[in-house]
Amino acid sequence: MNTLPVNWLTEGLLDFEYKKYLLLAYLQAAKAEFGKQRLYPIFSDLIMHYRNLRQVKEHKQLVYEKFPQRISRADFEKLELVYEKIVQDDETMEQIEEIIQYATPLFGQALEEGKELYDFVERHLEITPVGITPIYHNEGYLFLESLPGRETLVYSYLITVFENTYEKYRGIQTQHLQTVRRGLTLTHEHLKIQLIKERKELPNPATFAAVSTLPVPLEQSLLPIAKRSLVKYVTRMAA
Structure with a gap:
């Protein structure tokens, strides 16, 4: 299954079209999993990515507790240092915020689809x-x-x-x-x-x-x- 790196927002080429391509490929893979009635691990990954986007948007910071347990404290601290440098760069932050604005509602829609499947199975x-x-x-x-x-x-x-x-x-x-x-x-x-x-x-x-x-x-x-x-x-x- 196509996965999305935890730090997809900041790693690699910081370009809107490139990030859009990564995101749409990931969400298409998530939709295919839901179509086969497979919820995990994709549903928990979607939740993690969505919470992180909201956290960045609202507070411009990353929170360790929002990441899955497979992310170590050391790895997170490296990611946080990279992000702190990005926040201080207005031009770069503008691009980040454009990506966040585009990605947040798409993650919301995918989560809603996952929640509907979860509730259906639970019922x-x-x-x-x-x-x-x-x-x-x-x-x-x-x-x-x-x-x-x-x-x-x-x-x-x-x-x-x-x-x-x-x-x-x-x-x-x-x-x-x-x-x-x-x-x-x-x-x-x-x-x-x-x-x-x-x-x-x-x-x-x-x-x-x-x-x-x-x-x-x-x-x-x-x-x-x-x-x-x-x-x-x-x-x-x-x-």
């Missing part, structure tokens, strides 16, 4: 607890299914909470344990009992089933949306 995903849910539900098992198939993907999950100066974030880590083919005798409840017998480290695990009625790509849409939906579900339970 067709139902999360339900399996058996009795313990008081502690930040760790346990997730059963993921896509109808009309009969396969169940079994994951362990761990929800973590971390904070910065302004916000509290919840992240989720999952590990695929097995894929089972369920029948009439192997219900979600029976599957949970099997896991408890086989994996002694979680004697009383919170367990949830996420069932989708849409046949969407697993890695690019179903799993990431199921993970985010589970975090929201568990957060509501804790409120």
Whole structure:
């Protein structure tokens, strides 16, 4: 897939037509991904680029927290030094602002399309607890299914909470344990009992089933949306 460098705004040839070419090629690739019902990683990249453009436009500075985790602090500081020099150059800044003015609404449109796809998939995903849910539900098992198939993907999950100066974030880590083919005798409840017998480290695990009625790509849409939906579900339970 065609990608857009994190520092596309400042690196390489600082020319409006050139930047426009890069941007349109990237957005066309994003639209093609959405057409195949693939949301990630393109949707999170779009969000990052859009937030960065808005930040530059409003404050003429870059903010480390707006960049994805794959950008190291050292890499960011180099980028910030380059940008500081650009801001001090009025003529260069004029070109940057022209690119920002052109790019911002296009990113907004692409994000809206991605959000519509996200909401569509989420509306067709139902999360339900399996058996009795313990008081502690930040760790346990997730059963993921896509109808009309009969396969169940079994994951362990761990929800973590971390904070910065302004916000509290919840992240989720999952590990695929097995894929089972369920029948009439192997219900979600029976599957949970099997896991408890086989994996002694979680004697009383919170367990949830996420069932989708849409046949969407697993890695690019179903799993990431199921993970985010589970975090929201568990957060509501804790409120």
